[in-house]
Amino acid sequence: PMAVFTPKTALLELLNGLFTRKINEREPIMANVAGDIERHPTFGNLAILKIAHSEIDQDDFIQECKLLLAMSDEYPNWRQRRHFIEVLGVGTLKGLFVHVRRCDDEFKEHKLTSPRPFYITERLPITLEDVRFASRNRFVDPQLSIYLAIGMIKGVRLLHEMGWMMREVPSSRFALRLPPSALLFRLPLKAVTNISWASRYRGDRKAQFSDKFCFNPRYGSPDVVEGISQGPKDDAYSIFFILLEFLLGFLPWDGVNQKESNNAKRVAMVTKTITDKGGPIFTDWCDLFSLVAEADTELGLLPYEKIFEQLIRQTNSNKPDISIIGFLYHLRRQYYDCSAEHK
Known part of the structure; x- marks a missing residue:
C-alpha cells in the first residue's frame, strides 16, 4: 500500500534548489564565555544536527543524549538500531572538537577541557x-x-x-x-x-x-x-x-x-x-x-x-x-x- 504515496514529481519540484544551499550558510558559529569561537568540523555534506551552545541548551542536549542512549540500549540488534536511526534521523554520536582563537591570532584545535558529551552528525535536513x-x-x-x-x-x-x-x-x-x-x-x-x-x-x-x-x-x-x-x-x-x-x-x-x-x-x-x-x-x-x-x-x-x-x-x-x-x-x-x- 505504501506504493500509493510516491509523488516523485511533486517531491522533485519541492526539493529542487533546496539541496543547493552552501554548507557554510547553515554552519553554526558559537562563542563560549571566554569569547573563544567554536565551530564544528564538516565532512562533505554532513553537519551538526543538534549542538549545545549555552547552559540551558546544554541541559536540554544532555537530556536528549540520555534519551538516545537509553533507546539505543533497547535496540541491541544492529537491524533494530538501523531502524531507530532512520526514524529519528540520528547519524553518529561523536566527541566535540573546537577551534580556539588565541591572542596571537593563531588557531589551535583541541578538545574542550570539560567536553560536552556528544554532537550528532547528519545530512543537512x-x-x-x-x-x-x-x-x-x-x-x-x-x-x-x-x-x-x-x-x-x-x-x-x-x-x-x-x-x-x-x-x-x-x-x-x-x-x-x-x-x-x-x-x-x-x-x-x-x-x-x-x-x-x-x-x-x-x-x-x-x-x-x-x-x-x-x-x-x-x-x-x-x-x-x-x-x-x-x-x-x-x-x-x-x-x-x-x-x-x-x-x-x-x-x-x-x-x-x-x-x-x-x-x-x-x-x-x-x-x-x-x-x-x-x-x-x-x-x-x-x-x-x-x-x-x-x-x-x-x-x-x-x-x-x-x-x-x-x-x-x-x-x-x-x-x-x-x-x-x-x-x-x-x-x-x-x-x-x-x-x-x-x-
Missing part, C-alpha cells in the same frame, strides 16, 4: 516546514501531505513505544531526508530532528500547569492549551493539525488572539464541528480524531495501524465527497466563504 513554504500556494498536494503525516506518526510512535512523549510537535522538528544514495526512487525518509523536550509518559492522570509543561502554541491540542494534561494523544492531535495546515495552507485559528475563541476552533476540529459554520466535518476526518480519543493509552500506545489504514483509505477512496481530497476542496471553500462574509 530539510524540515517539513521548509517543504510547505517551498510550495507557491503554501499548501501541499493531499497525497504528499498524508505521506508526510504518516512519516511523522512513525517518528513519534518510536518514542511512544519507549514510554516517552514528544510534547513539542511542530513541523520544524521533522526533516525530509534522502537515503545515502540520494536516489528519489528509493523514497525519502521522515525523521524527528529534535527531541530535547521529550519526557516520560506517566499515565493519563490529570496534571497541573507548571514551568515544565511544554507544548507548541500553534499545534497544541485543546487540553494542552488549557493546561489540563499531556500525553501521546496530544502528540497525535498536533500531527493532525500539521496535516490540516499542509492541506489548507493555514489553520482555522490563525489570527485569533483571544484564547477562548482560539481554543474553541481547536475543540471544533476534535469534536467534529466547525464553529464558523456550525456544520459537521466529513466522516473520514472525524474518524482520525475518534481513533485517538477512544484509544486506551494506559501503556502510552495508540492504534497506529488503524490510523495508517484510515489515512490510506482517504487517499484511495473512489468517492470524492468522503475522501480527504473532497474534504479539502469543500473545507477550503467553506472557510473562504466565511471569510468573505466577515469582510
Whole structure:
C-alpha cells in the first residue's frame, strides 16, 4: 500500500534548489564565555544536527543524549538500531572538537577541557516546514501531505513505544531526508530532528500547569492549551493539525488572539464541528480524531495501524465527497466563504 504515496514529481519540484544551499550558510558559529569561537568540523555534506551552545541548551542536549542512549540500549540488534536511526534521523554520536582563537591570532584545535558529551552528525535536513513554504500556494498536494503525516506518526510512535512523549510537535522538528544514495526512487525518509523536550509518559492522570509543561502554541491540542494534561494523544492531535495546515495552507485559528475563541476552533476540529459554520466535518476526518480519543493509552500506545489504514483509505477512496481530497476542496471553500462574509 505504501506504493500509493510516491509523488516523485511533486517531491522533485519541492526539493529542487533546496539541496543547493552552501554548507557554510547553515554552519553554526558559537562563542563560549571566554569569547573563544567554536565551530564544528564538516565532512562533505554532513553537519551538526543538534549542538549545545549555552547552559540551558546544554541541559536540554544532555537530556536528549540520555534519551538516545537509553533507546539505543533497547535496540541491541544492529537491524533494530538501523531502524531507530532512520526514524529519528540520528547519524553518529561523536566527541566535540573546537577551534580556539588565541591572542596571537593563531588557531589551535583541541578538545574542550570539560567536553560536552556528544554532537550528532547528519545530512543537512530539510524540515517539513521548509517543504510547505517551498510550495507557491503554501499548501501541499493531499497525497504528499498524508505521506508526510504518516512519516511523522512513525517518528513519534518510536518514542511512544519507549514510554516517552514528544510534547513539542511542530513541523520544524521533522526533516525530509534522502537515503545515502540520494536516489528519489528509493523514497525519502521522515525523521524527528529534535527531541530535547521529550519526557516520560506517566499515565493519563490529570496534571497541573507548571514551568515544565511544554507544548507548541500553534499545534497544541485543546487540553494542552488549557493546561489540563499531556500525553501521546496530544502528540497525535498536533500531527493532525500539521496535516490540516499542509492541506489548507493555514489553520482555522490563525489570527485569533483571544484564547477562548482560539481554543474553541481547536475543540471544533476534535469534536467534529466547525464553529464558523456550525456544520459537521466529513466522516473520514472525524474518524482520525475518534481513533485517538477512544484509544486506551494506559501503556502510552495508540492504534497506529488503524490510523495508517484510515489515512490510506482517504487517499484511495473512489468517492470524492468522503475522501480527504473532497474534504479539502469543500473545507477550503467553506472557510473562504466565511471569510468573505466577515469582510
